[in-house]
Amino acid sequence: MERLKTKIRDIPDFPKPGVLFKDITPLVGDPATLRLAVHQLLHPFLEQGITAVGGIEARGFIFGALVAWELGVGFIPLRKSGKLPYEVRSISYQLEYGSASLEAHTDSLGPGDNVLLVDDLLATGGTAKASCELVESLGATVAACAFVIELDFLHGRERLSDYTVHSLVHY
């Protein structure tokens, strides 16, 4: 996975002083590296009966939609509050740098759905944990959470101890 790391750029003090931001735009801008990342994200789940991919706004949409396409299943957007037009289920959570809420359409998932959650990065795990709870609140099952990047020093994996976590590169 060293090839992926060569396309992830460090931006110090973004969006706030003290945060070392992992910028994935070089990775998604390079076709071979993007393809590698998408295939590595979905590989463990090819035979897992995934029925839908949940992508977390905004960077999770990039990878999630491509993973859904490759798995041949639908893509379910988990969006920041106020963005989805139909009836929503909401959940609030803490970020490494602030707080936010996520929403999903109430008719987007249900019992019988086995969901692969996809995001670019696992930091504190607040976003992913909230996403798991949001999916479960709609009656669906979380098959696993898949990330391109995991920031090991923030211990997000511990907050996701009830779930399978798959990450491609670690810092």
Ligand SMILES: O=P(O)(O)OC[C@H]1O[C@H](OP(=O)(O)OP(=O)(O)O)[C@H](O)[C@@H]1O
């Ligand atoms: O593990 P956590 O501490 O919860 O942080 C991880 C989340 O933070 C980033 O998104 P951000 O909220 O910055 O939104 P964006 O993708 O719209 O930039 C990242 O894409 C994850 O979704």
Ligand SMILES: Nc1ncnc2[nH]cnc12
């Ligand atoms: N350090 C970081 N880089 C990029 N996205 C993030 N989301 C939360 N922490 C982040």
